[in-house]
Amino acid sequence: MLELKHIKKYYYVGDSVTKALDDVSVSFRKQEFVAILGPSGSGKTTMLNGIGGLDIYDSGDLIINGKSTKNFSESDWDAYRNNSVGFIFQSYNIIGHLSILDNVELGMTLSGVDNEEKKKKAREALERVGLGPHINKKPNQLSGGQLQRVAIARAIANDPEILLCDEPTGALDTETSEEIMKLIKELSAERLVIMVTHNPTLAKEYADRIINFADGKILDDSNPFVEDTTKDNFELKKTKMTFWTALKLSFTNLKTKKARTALTAFASSIGIISIAIVLALSSGFQKQINKTQGNTLAQFPVTISQTASKQSAPDTDKVKNSKSKKVTAKLSQQEKSTHTNKLNKKYVNYIKNLDPELSKNVTYNYSTGMNLLSKVDGKVKTAQFSNTNSSNSLSGVSAAMASSTGVGSSVYPSSDNNGKNFLKKHYKVISGSLPQNENEVVLIVDRDNSTNINALKNIGMNVKDNQKLDFNKIVGQEFKVVSNNDYYKQVTDSLYTPNSDISSLYNSNNNKTLKIAGILKVKSESSENILSSGIAYSDKLTKDIVNTNKNSDIVKAQKNSDVNVLTGSNVDDTTKESLVSYLGGSSTPSSILIYPSTFKTKDKVLDYLDKFNQGKKESNKVIYTDLAGQVSSLTGGLMDAITYVLVAFAGISLVTSMIMIGIITYTSVLERTKEIGILKALGARKKDVTRVFDAETTILGVSSGVLGIVIAWLATFPINAILKNLTDLSNVSQLNPVHAIVLIVISTVLTVIGGHIPARMAAKKDAATALRSE
Template sequence: MLELKNIKKTYKIGDIETKALDDISVAFRQKEFVAILGTSGSGKTTCLNIIGGLDRYDSGELIIKGKKTSDFKDKDWDAYRNNSVGFVFQSYNLILHLSIVANVELGMTLSGVSAEKKHKRAIEVLEQVGLKEHLHKKPNQLSGGQMQRVAIARALANDPEILLCDEPTGALDTTTSIQIMDLIKEVANDRLVIMVTHNPDIAERYADRIINFQDGKIISDSNVYQEETKDDQFDLKKTSMSFYTALKLSFNNIRTKKGRTFLTAFASSIGIIGIAVILSLSTGFKTQILKFQNDALAEFPIMITQSTTQMSTEDIKSMKEEMKNKMMGTVEYESTDKVYLYDSTQNNFIHKNVFTDEYMKYLYDIDPAICSSIGCTRIVSMNLVRKVDGNVVPVTLKASGSEVNNNNSNNNNQGSNNTMTSTDGIGLTSYPEVLKQGEEPYLKKNYDLLEGAYPESVSDLVLVIDTKNRADYTILKALGFDTQNVDTIKLSDIIGTEFKIVTNNDFYVKTAFGSYLPGTDYNAMYNSSNSITVKVTGVVRLKPDVSIGLLGTGIAYSDELSKLVINSAKDSEIVKSQEVSSKNVMTMEDLDADKKSTFLSYLGGNATPFMVMVFPNDFNDKDAVIAYLDAYNADKDIKDQVVYTDLASSMSNMTGGIMDGITIVLVAFAAISLVVSLIMICIITYTSVLERTKEIGILRALGARKKDITRVFDAETFILGIFSGVLGVSIAWALTFPINAMLYKMTDLKNVATLQIDHAIILVLISTLLTVLGGHIPAKMASRKDAVEALRSE
């Protein structure tokens, strides 16, 4: 039962402002067809809006099943309109971008009815109103009478207790009006129907009860309500709209504006395009730098030497940080006009790395998963002789550092140390020892084989030439080749060249004075059963895709050969004599401890390497290798620590920092367009709110809450955000192809611009978030619109 009592208030309802409705007391039975006739329109509009809860009800009493609506909250009105009232409007008020089935389903969707049940119910009520043949159509494909039938079906879908009809035949011809009224009369058999109209003929023909209003007052009531004793049960089911439903509504609306949607998404995606292209280039350049740096690891391994270094405790503690700061340009400078004096000798000491057996074992126990190989430089003399044209001659090999030339001139310093000599020099391990079983050897990985074969045994040597197939003539001359008046030598002529490594006992002769000198009986040395035969098995050259190589031009051999020579030399007479003597047993000069140790290493009496080079698998593993080396120094005194040099880290930090800085600046500039896009989305969403104002009113009439209205427009901006993000990422990806083509033409760098999938996903998410934020303010404005005013809009 509905009661309307004692209303004494002026209301603005729709386009009519009512005037002091006095002494109105109306009650409606649960089942009757009531026609409300109003001469000025004020009476019908007042009743329709107040009973429907579409207007603010500020005074008087509207009682629904015994409950005063003055106690209602907004959500109660929403639930009341959705569950208890069905509306049939004069102008149909259908949502044009939805099918007629979807229009009918909408009220049930707000009630939380399952998809299967609401679709079945929608078909049922549409067939009930005679639209079985038109289920596939949209409202603009129907006639006026058919659209009013859809409106009636929508009103009946939730099986409401009350059907409110506002001039349901006002926009119809006579024949169609009769059909619609017959349908409404049939509906009135099992529910209360309240129809407001100016047409007394329709009221007389169809209504059970006619209430006449004139000048805001009831002037007659054909069937006055008699008070009945009845306990009414008032219960409202709360309404809600899922985000999925909001998405469907918004998507259907967007589909009707494809051109504008595309232009909006494109404009919104410009910032995403800029950032995506910048990130693509940044990623590509970092990849190129990383590739270059990975190649440079052979040239810049982590180096550990025995060399004596003057250091302070502060130097050791801050050495790495200072190196990083200087390379990055972040060193702090004192601003003063004074010179601070300090004692630089205080806390200074001479630090020397000591390669103990424990430390060497620790090094070689490193995890092969993070360290590909370890190379050693040993100061060992290799006493070489070779038979040339039947004559045995001594062989002296020493690469000329000033003329060594690889792909990078900075390699010269390494090349100058690559010495294999019978009289002097350092025997540098030419290719590191591979730690992991099955790992491709260093030579095969970095050097092309031009002739012969890669080394397979300890006694195999290779000749390394530069990228222009050059080798210093002194190297070939020392090998016994005729280099006078000759510009070239065939590679095949070099393959198979043999040498004999002579033991110390066969090579050195003790004089009458107790000193030792190299012998001159080269035939005896060559034919000695103690000699080790080695030969050149291949000629190699740095691969074109390797930027920097470790090996200088000349003869290269493995560290295993050095160890073999040392094992045969450590028990020789000259070594034993030198071990007990404080003088150089060859020159008889006095030696201090360091010089004696060095000379013993030269003679093969000390297997401790002069320098160790640790090669990480790649830059990602380098940090793990550094951590492994640092772990050895933990809890040790400074003098017992082993200090290393990581030149590659300095390069990596510098180049990585520069690229990161450039990327951040460029992304910041590109992000400005995102702010512009956010403002634009705000404006476009507000325009959409204005265009869909009537739809807002319809949704509110069907019981949609304010938050549901907000959700509808948030869903629209959500779709736009995803679309603009995907569009921007797609355009950016397409742009990488011409960008890569131009960069390759300018720099010979291939595939620099590379859009990463994780960057693409993040940019789509950012686009979606910013678009939703930009549209949320107009979405909230939409939710605050007055439902009656919204229904009046066109």
């Protein structure tokens, strides 16, 4: 069955050599109870470990069922230990954190025996050793004798051919020793039992054969055996432990150290917490910056109006005293820096070709009057979409001109979904709805629901300061837009006057009907001033009106006349041009407003505008005003830099926690050296041992990652509350779910890496040395 041929095992410590086994040759029968006796240090345990494959001999050969083990690989030894040998130790070697049943099942767990069979065999073994009634107890609830019985049950559960016992009764009292010996004797009826003992009486009483050992040599053998047949029919079933088993093993181990595990997970989650918070804050800040940028740009669009001021350096020359007798005519500094932009068709087309990615919203303002009529309380009145006090202004011209400055315009761009997207971004509907087309206008109110009184007066409302109006008095109000040909009557050849019969004008079928679709309120402080409070309308509406009126009689008359066709007074060229424009005779806009989406795209928009001016004469250049440029110093770049620095700091704490995990795993390895020995004695491969520790660090990594994310997420609430208090910004800290998942993965990977090295060290531990450790 088992034959040792000239086995040598020397230990070298410093200069001294211990010959633990010195040329030992012996054979064992398939079934017998062999006792090995000998003084302490004579090499008995070394031989037993050698036979069991826990310790590999230096030279000689161990022959199992006729098969030489000289060329055994590591996995062959693992398999041999797992399915051919059962070990019983003096110190029981029961794994404390596993249940009795789990301990007994461990060998079968390692060899992948299916669950049901494993349970059945383990129960049978426990019943056989007389532990049936104690099956549900924990190891720490058993006596020494009972623990040794668990060890015996574990050794025989897989029905091995060889049972190796290293002083099985060494730690037990006489009575219990007798019981254990009887049990072992009983088991020897079915297999080869080799027992190391110091007790000659027990040996004589129970063993069939006694071998005396001294100084690594066999002194005498009471019943020697010579192996006759050399049959080679020995087969090994390879062991394999699944990662799932490893996880279960680690999990039960961690469960026994709940407080420590929780503390470890918390400590190592600190790195994750800090990174998660930094990321949550920085992405929140970035969002805020983008929002502020968008709003700032909406407030201060790039403005191109008919007159712009050149950014010329002020004249710093000292005025010299002149002795001349003449007066010099001189342009004022302000007039010198005034530039007239030619917003002709070519330029408008150039703007129309602007990449829509850069700006979705472009407003074209036309300084045209509208000839509006509205019926209030059954009476037809003239109306205006304007915030100027109409009783003070001489004509609508100045009011219409006022809307061309850019800031606080009443015209919104129709370019992006009829203006709906633009309005939705900055306003919320408090009554009615968003305008569906250019024939619907809206009333813009401030956050306190107030609006310009003139705007209300100009649409026919008879209101006093601070008077309150119902929403439904405003929403739904209709206006008629009368064409120039209907609105103006020719009085003489060159004079026109508005038709005074406004009631019949109101009912004319030629009119276009406008309606107040809704009342909109600014969303936030930063949205104020985007459109001035009062009536706001789409630039498409004014464009339509221009199209209707550009060839009207009055426009033609005004174009051909040097007097104001409405008043008869003389006009210069500039005033004439404004009059034509007011009457709807000019199809080029009085100003263009471009709302870029971000500061980055704004730079590209400016580049595009600059390109138009390249190589052009000074007078043909179009000069724009970039009010937002003055605010643009705060860019995302700064935020990025801050985030990098913070993430770097947080990363350091992550690395620190990884090192800590490494140290903890290493301590755990030291602590569990014995367990590693037991696992190996039961046939665990190196890989399996590594797995057990990898599984442990995986559990730790995942839990510290999840814990870190949960804590960071919980922290966002107080952080947001504090930031809201300090800065009035709400919901700054927002944990991105993608970041959360990535961080959990990073935590797991780093922890597993940190723990893998000690795990490998654990796996490399020699089984016999591991078992000797206390």
